[in-house]
Amino acid sequence: MxxxxxxxxxxxxxxxxxxxxxxxxxxxxxxxxxxxxxxxxxxxxxxxxxxxxxxxxxxxxxxxxxxxxxxxxxxxxxxxxxxxxxxxxxxxxxxxxxxxxxxxxxxxxxxxxxxxxxxxxxxxxxxxxxxxxxxxxxxxxxxxxxxxxxxxDTVREIRKAVRRDPGFRDRVLMAYEYCCAFCSYDGWLDGTVVGLDAAHVRWWAFDGPDDMSNGLCLCAIHHKLFDKGVLGLTKERTIAVSAKYVGRSDASRAMVLSLAGRPARNPQPGLDAVEQGHIGWHNSQVFRSPARL
Incomplete structure (x- = not known):
């Protein structure tokens, strides 16, 4: 069996x-x-x-x-x-x-x-x-x-029949000029990008494509918060912060709460921004509404 x-x-x-x-x-x-x-x-x-x-x-x-x-x-x-x-x-x-x-x-x-x-x-x-x-x-x-x-993690042979595109990360990071779309973090170490990810807006597990219209360059912490529903995007591509998120420290205020309403960074001219359909999916299936005003 x-x-x-x-x-x-x-x-x-x-x-x-x-x-x-x-x-x-x-x-x-x-x-x-x-x-x-x-x-x-x-x-x-x-x-x-x-x-x-x-x-x-x-x-x-x-x-x-x-x-x-x-x-x-x-x-x-x-x-x-x-x-x-x-x-x-x-x-x-x-x-x-x-x-x-x-x-x-x-x-x-x-x-x-x-x-x-x-x-x-x-x-x-x-x-x-x-x-x-x-x-x-x-x-x-x-x-x-x-x-x-x-x-x-010692067993990795099981994956979906449709394999992920290994070039997705490079394309997304290049499009956003190796800079977090939410906080502008842009760290490098010995000529290599560190702490930046190519985030899927609509998750790959739910038919999110490996293309620019579904990708955001985010630093590791904002990627995690985006996938947890603390952060989201509005139709106008401004950053949404969940009203359910609580952060009392100066770091939380600076790194998360201060993002509310701030425009997300756009990709380079001529490259695809995130599609509205993928933003809508994330808002309904991941983001913990309501958003902070």
Whole structure:
């Protein structure tokens, strides 16, 4: 059985490019628990807060319930739920999952395959990360899910069939003259650019193309904040800062809060600026609205 294919075929709610990483987040959490404790039952009452935090930090901006993936992942042959009444999930409602003392665990066939082939856990986790989240989020997400990222990084053969364009970074950095579009940072070391990234506005995992119309040159910290939804772009290509972001230090005020309403740097004349469609996707699927005024 090809478990990567089974994971890839996992049914997810989709509509117009909206993010719905509820099941992938639960599966990453379950893999982390398996890595630490084997296929011991995961009590919903104990896992609820951790799943809620994962969904809040790495799910879409809209509110979502940890009961949704805990119940619905059972439809994909990867996850089983039992209650004090026996086998089967009581549904996605939080009250029912708590009252029935629901527990979940990986399907025994998957657990057996993970035990027999240790590299499989890393390959599944890497596939889930690549297919659902921006690369800048992978390390922190794994830490929160309890996955040992260093062990996962020993296995890198799983990637999407469509490979990323290795020239994307060079083109984007050149277009923005090796300067962060948000703060103008432009560091070099021994003739090599340091601390600058080519950020995808629409994530590659959600059909974001490797071309200039979807790229921004950002310093490492603003790239991370952009992918976390702290920062965004308006239709006028000014910088948006989430009103949910709190920063009390002088550094936070200077590096983040002061950006609100500031025009983002444009690429060199004659080169494509970020398309409005990609900006709109980021605003609806990543940016934590409302924006600060």
């Amino acid at each position: 090809d478990w990567i294919e089974r994971v890839a075929e996992m049914r997810r709610w989709t509509r117009g490019g909206e993010r719905a990483p509820h099941k992938p987040l639960l599966l990453l959490y379950a893999l982390g628990r398996f890595q630490q404790h084997g296929n011991q039952p995961i009590h919903f009452s104990a896992a609820e807060a951790e799943l809620k935090k994962l969904l809040k930090e790495y799910g879409p901006p809209r509110d979502t319930s940890p009961g949704y993936p805990f119940h619905h992942l059972t439809n994909d042959g990867l996850w089983l739920v039992n209650t004090r009444h026996g086998a089967g999930s009581p549904g996605p409602e939080l009250g029912r999952l708590r009252d029935s003392q629901a527990t979940g665990r990986l399907h025994p066939d998957l657990a057996r395959a993970l035990s027999e082939e240790p590299s499989l856990l890393g390959r599944i986790a890497r596939f889930l990360l690549d297919a659902n989240f921006a690369p800048s989020l992978h390390a922190d997400l794994c830490l929160l899910a309890g996955l040992d990222l260093e062990a996962l």
